[in-house]
Amino acid sequence: DSGVTQTPKHLITATGQRVTLRCSPRSGDLSVYWYQQSLDQGLQFLIQYYNGEERAKGNILERFSAQQFPDLHSELNLSSLELGDSALYFCASSVRWDNENIQYFGAGTRLSVL
Amino acid sequence: DAKTTQPTSMDCAEGRAANLPCNHSTISGNEYVYWYRQIHSQGPQYIIHGLKNNETNEMASLIITEDRKSSTLILPHATLRDTAVYYCIVVSYNTDKLIFGTGTRLQVFP
Numbered sequence: 062d063s064g065v066t067q068t069p070k071h072l073i074t075a076t077g078q079r080v081t082l083r084c085s086p087r088s089g090d091l092s093v094y095w096y097q098q099s100l101d102q103g104l105q106f107l108i109q110y111y112n113g114e115e116r117a118k119g120n121i122l123e124r125f126s127a128q129q130f131p132d133l134h135s136e137l138n139l140s141s142l143e144l145g146d147s148a149l150y151f152c153a154s155s156v157r158w159d160n161e162n163i164q165y166f167g168a169g170t171r172l173s174v175l
Numbered sequence: 176d177a178k179t180t181q182p183t184s185m186d187c188a189e190g191r192a193a194n195l196p197c198n199h200s201t202i203s204g205n206e207y208v209y210w211y212r213q214i215h216s217q218g219p220q221y222i223i224h225g226l227k228n229n230e231t232n233e234m235a236s237l238i239i240t241e242d243r244k245s246s247t248l249i250l251p252h253a254t255l256r257d258t259a260v261y262y263c264i265v266v267s268y269n270t271d272k273l274i275f276g277t278g279t280r281l282q283v284f285p
Contacts (some may be wrong), residue, residue: 109271167218
């Protein structure tokens, strides 16, 4: 158990809908990251927050947004969903943000867009 | 970000050492080498990381060549539970976002 909690585990929805994925980081971790894993793209970095502020951005679509709340949990919002958004979404957390920093991953949310 | 090259797949007999190579010839002096693995569709799991010295922990050993252009992850006594995709990642200075490649699929057989 990594200590990172993601909910829900599975999500099935229809095209055009909006969903929210939730992540609770390990106790004491200030950084939260979101990654997407699809069959054709592999694991891709989406976005990072550090202590409530956006720190780094990857290939995140404009239809996607995220935020980190004062209690440090984070939410990833996916809107106007398309079939291609079906994927595993992982959240990770870490203490800091520098490059000598270990990320701990949650078990993921499997999103199926029908 | 420095690019890494790993073999697509490897096999290893249970109980033997698994040696997973990684090339990172464009690595910069302040970039770290990290290894993560992903068992089936679980969340990636941190294994080990290093800058230039060899490192060992309870999971594995990391051997980095003197010129830092390549490294080898060693699982000393592979078990069936070590079957996974292993990712070698170079992390740039002043960031810690992980850029995953395609990794090496390690199959441990009885």
